[in-house]
Structure formats: C-alpha cells, structure tokens
Amino acid sequence: MTEHTPIRILADASQVPGVVRNLSRRRLLSATAIVGGSALLAACSSGGGGTSTGGGGDSTATGGPLEDELSIFTWGDYDAPEVLEGFTAELGPKIILDSYGSNEEMISKLIAAKGTAGYDILVPTGVYIPQLIEHGLLMKLNMDLIPNIEHMDPEFLNLAWDPNGEYSICKAWGTTGFVYDKTVIKRDLKTWNDFLDAAKNEASGKTSVLDDPAELTGMYFWANGIDWSTTDEAELQAAEDFLVNELAPHISTFDSYPGGGAISQGTAALFQAWNGDARQGILESKDPDKWQWVLGAPATELWVDNWVISSSAPNPEAAHAFINFVLEPENQLLNVSYIGYHTGAKDIEQKARDAELPMLDLIFFTPEQIATMHEGEVNEATERVVDIYNKMKAAASA
Template sequence: MTSPEQPLRILAHTSAVPRIRRELTRRNLFGLAAAAGGAGVLSACGDGGSGGGGSSNATAVPTDAPASQVATGGPLEGSISMYSWGDYDAPEVLESFTKSKGPKITTDSFGSNEELISKLVASKGTGGYDIVVPTGAFIPQMVQNELLAPINKELIPNLEYMDPQFLGQSWDPENNYSICKAWGTTGFVYDTTKITRELTTWDDFIDAATNEASGKVSVLDDPAEVTGIYYWANGIDWNTTKAEDLDAAEDFVVNTLAPHIAAFDSYPGGQAIPQSTHWLMQVWNGDARIGIQESKDPDKWQWVLGSPATELWMDNWAIAAGAPHPEAAHAFINYVLTPENQLKNVDYIGYHTGAKDIEAQAEKEGLEMLDLVFFTPEQIATMKTGEVNDAQQRTVDIWNKAKAAAGA
C-alpha cells in the first residue's frame, strides 16, 4: 500500500445528476502521444517520471528548481486563463469566483498530459495560461524543464481543508508546485441480464470477454489500460519493462483478447452503458457511475473494481511558469479549496477532490452510488500508480496491434 513517508491514497467519485459527457479523455496518457509523437515530448521533458496517475518512484521535485513569476499577495489581475481536462470544473464555482473576486476565467481543454506538455514546450512558457492541471507523475519533469512556477502557499490558507493523506505525494513532497485536484481508478461494468454469473476479478472479465460476451466487449482506448488487464490479472507489475512480460502481454492482448473486442471506448458512460451497446465494458469509476445513473435500467448494471489489482491516478492544480496573472491564479486555487466549493466540484466532475470529510458531506447531501465514490482501505491497497518508462513505446505498439486485430 503506502509507506510511512508516502500518504495513504484514497479515491472517489460522485455525481448527483446526469452530466453532458466529456469529449476529452482525462486519462489518455498514451493515445495522443502515439498519434502526434507525444512520446518525444516526454523525452524532451527530462528522463524518468511516470504517467497514468502517479508514480511511487517518481523523482522528487527539486527544491532549487528555477522560479518564475511568483505571487506576493498583491492586487488580483482582471482575468485567469486555465488549461485543463475537458469539463473538469463545476460551472457554478467558476461563475461564483468571478462574481465574488472579480477575475474573469477562460478555459481551454487538452486531451492528454502529452498535449499539455507539448503546448507549454512549444510556447517556451505558458502559452498564455495561468493554471494547468497535470497528472502527478509528470510534475517533476515539468518543474525540471521550467514549465511550472512555485506556489506561494502563504496565499493558499485553504490548504487547511485538504485531507493530509492527499498532500505530500512522491512527485512533490512539499506541495511546492502542485495541490491535489482529483483521484480515480479503473474497473468494469457488465450487464447482468446478459452475463448471468457473478464477475469479480480481471480473470472473470477475460473469461466472459472470450466466451458469452464475445463481440459485445469494450475496453478503454488507452494503451496502459488495455495491457493493464493482462498484468493485473496475472500479478505482474503494471510498470514492468521486462521483455518477457511485454511479449506475453502482446500475445494475450493481440491474439487472445482483441478478436472479441467490439470497441475501444474511453467513455462508455456517455452512450454505451445508457444504450446497452455492449455487455462488458472496462471503465473508470466516475464514468461508470454516470453511465449507470443515465441508464433506463440501472439495476441491470454491475460495477466491479478491478481485482486483484488495478490503477490509481491523481490530477493536480498547478501554475504555469511565467503565468501572466499569478495573483488571480493563487486566489482561484485557494477559492476552490473551500469545503463548499470542493463538494460542488465532487458532485459535478464525479471524482474525489481530496478534501477533508468529503465522504461524510456527500452522505449528508444524499449523493447516490457512493460505492463507486469511496473505497475501503483494503480496496485502496490493491491500486497502483502507473509510470511512463522505457516500455512506453512498446505498450503503444501493442495497443495499435490490438486495434488492428479487433478491427475496431
């Protein structure tokens, strides 16, 4: 699970009402890289690091990293520009910030960490952005390459409302450059009217996929997730770089699993679950919850947290180096950390924001399907963060071969 030096990692997701589905893939750490050469961007951003969530062995952020514009608590500028994942903030929180504090907020969306990094590298600075939202594993590389500015924590007193378990992560032990925004994990859902036996593990997923659910299976459109099914089911380190493990994963994914796959779909909660397009679907917890809520027959869907192992990821508030509006950026981050705004964002985005006592608040507010939101310590112990390592390109190659074999 976690060592004394590395805090307990807890995930969650909530959404009280149906949402317009996000068009951008929040966890697609590899897909865009494969399409647009993003792997080279990561190389340009320094060696090491990790992706797909966080990294238990990510390089710690150097304390002597170059500083950029640092807020001092002066007057707020008139605007903020934010570069984040699609539809990742409650509109009412953005609107109330402008109404109460003044700065107007404009947002732009990226579909992967590679895209975020590529934009910042290409612009040799911020690209005009103030706030960015990278996944934790990418933060050391971004700091080392002067893409992030230090956070003046004296201007973020609302850090007191964060659960300490979500602070001090390995990629930024002192939270000098990042603050938790959201956590998530991976599992699957199945239609119990079509698959009448109980499924509880990745082995069960594989068995059903290659038998009664054949041709009615979808997996996430993400290389790390697709290969993860094999690693998680077989007790192999998800971050392995061993040639024999990669060879075995390729053989399984391409030759055994792919012929039964009907779709590579990163958001089955948007259409596939509500429309019962497929019977068995790999899915992130938050998207599963929304899809089941939007289904005409929610009771037929069963969510399963992938076991015996699965993933954990975490996105973070951060400030771009050279941010043109550092005072307003700090004020906004501080504003969203209040308990009231944290709960609004949990409700809207469908993932735990790392706030203190958020589970009790969610229960008090009557939010539904909290088993897809809050996980037990035993479940958390099975979750592992991913890495961007020497196996990245091979993993992308396996994914491409699997799509060709599936004809999807």
C-alpha cells in the same frame, strides 16, 4: 480521514517520476502524444523558453488585483459547472478552458510553445510533477494566497512528488475497473480475468476498453499477477499475443469516456472505465440497476491529479484565487458530486454522506481496496506498450 490512512501509497517515493496513464475525462487523442510528450520532456533543457531552472519559477502572485481572465488547461469536463460559474460571478475573471487527453499531450504542448502557451493552471498527474519542476514549467505557489488549504486533509498534502507542497495541491484521485450489463452478462464478474473471459464470450463484439495503452496492457498484467510496469520482454510479448490475437477481435470500441453517453445508451455490454466516469454513466442511465461496477482485481491502477500553476502564467493572481476558491468546502463537495472522484478535502466523505450523494462506493474506497491499487511508470517499455496498443487497435478494426 483516518479510515484512509493507507492513501500514502499514492506517494510512494520509489514510484516517482512517471506514470503511463492517459487519463481523459472526455476522450483520448492519438497515441503519438503518449511517447512524444515524455520524450520531449526528457530531452528538453528549456524551462519557460530559456534554460532549465531546475526548480520551477518563483511566484509572481503577490495578492494584487485579479486579472480579467484565467486560462485552465485540464482534463475534459473535470470541474462542476457551478464552481466555474461561481468563481466568475463572485470574483470576476472569465475562465477559458482547454482540454487534453493525456499528460504527454499536455507536456508536448507546453514544451512546443516554449513557455508561451498562455495557460495559467494545469492539472498534471502527480508523478509527472518532478519532471515539470525540473524543466522550470511550474510556478511556486504563494500559499499566503491559498488560505483554504486548511480545508484539505493532511494525508493528501506534501506527497512524494512535491514533498514540501511548494508547487501542487491534490485535485482528485481515482482508479480503474469495469462496468457490465447484468441483463447480458448474467454471472457475477469480480476480477480482470472475469472481464477478459466475458469479453471473449457473452460480451464478444459488445466490449469497450479504454483508449489507453497502459490500461490495455495493464488489465492483462493485473489479471496475471504481473507488475504492470514490467520491462521484461517475455511478459510484454505474452501481453501482445493475448491482446492482439485473442482479445482484439472481440472489442467493439476503444473509448476513454464511456460515461459520456456509451454506458447510459447501452452501446456495449462491458466497459473498462475509471471509477468516476463509470459512476456518471450509470447515474445517467435510464435503467441504472442493470449496470454493475467492479473495482479491478486482484490489482489495478491508482492515479492522482493536481492543481499547479504554469511558470509562464499570464494571470497568476487569478490562478491563485481560483485554486483557493475551489478548496472551499462547498465547492469541493460540488466537484465530488459532479466528477465522482475523491478530491482529498478534509472530511469530504462524511460531507458526501450527509448530502446523500449517490453511489459513494464508486468514489470512496476502503483501505483494503486502496492497497490493491498501484501507480505505473514511464520506463524503457513505454514505446513497446504503445506498439502493442497500436497493434491491438489495428487487429480490432474498431
């Protein structure tokens, strides 16, 4: 879509290979996986149980008969049920879903299984893909079996983590902001500084934040004009001092999926949230007009998730068939409607408008908004960020 040409910031080569973002569509597991997964991947010399291939596995899908099953390891509740049911009804394979709460958790499980986890399709965040390829954990896609790639917007193909498009296809991308109850907070909130101030005042004891280390330190850094991937100890210490000593006593909940019920039930007045999750929560509320979404400002996060196939996939034919099925325009639209995230499909914004899907401003962003979104990094500060997260949770006793 020409109006979203700046999307290339999604694939700034200078930002590969990592992002600290435990994107959960349902809930985040313990913080131990956050560092553990990255450490395991960095140390791992095994790809699929042997030595690292340095380039992933060759495709074993040839267009033969589909297997009876398909195992998908993905973020929770991240596909429209109609799409999953339609695949089985139309093509046959029974889908088995398993979910994770972070990229690190997914990586840890793959490496611990030494190539025998039994998953076919994975949905990692893009900047993890070079690491997965390096350690032989991904299969090259047989693009002859995915002709529906023609329905993808070229802007979302061949991104920096997979410049030749051999291993991955964009599944969805999104960002971070917050939602507040206008009947409780009666002033306009527009920035992360506003969020933090309201959390300590009108929403004290009624503030929910993402259960994610990078998001918690991120909102402090975004509010203060600091690179959220900083490794500067003075900046990290300042973040700790604020989050642990000033903000934590006001936090009621650490919840990576407030859209799953917390927003609609009004369990808090202020929620940090990912855009699609926020949309779902507002739409499910009995009084949606009382909720206001705000894109984090002056800067915030950007993430991209991708369809990939495990190098040890037991059902590679079904895996290719599923990805091709999902890329059909009608299925892309069903997913956009359900998950509330941009899928990278060609002309998907116009199709969503033609279908009169609600709250499209939470799905599609202007070039000016996209320019404020930035990917994070896995770096030497990762463990420090997790330490701040643990201290903040202990201080909040939430």
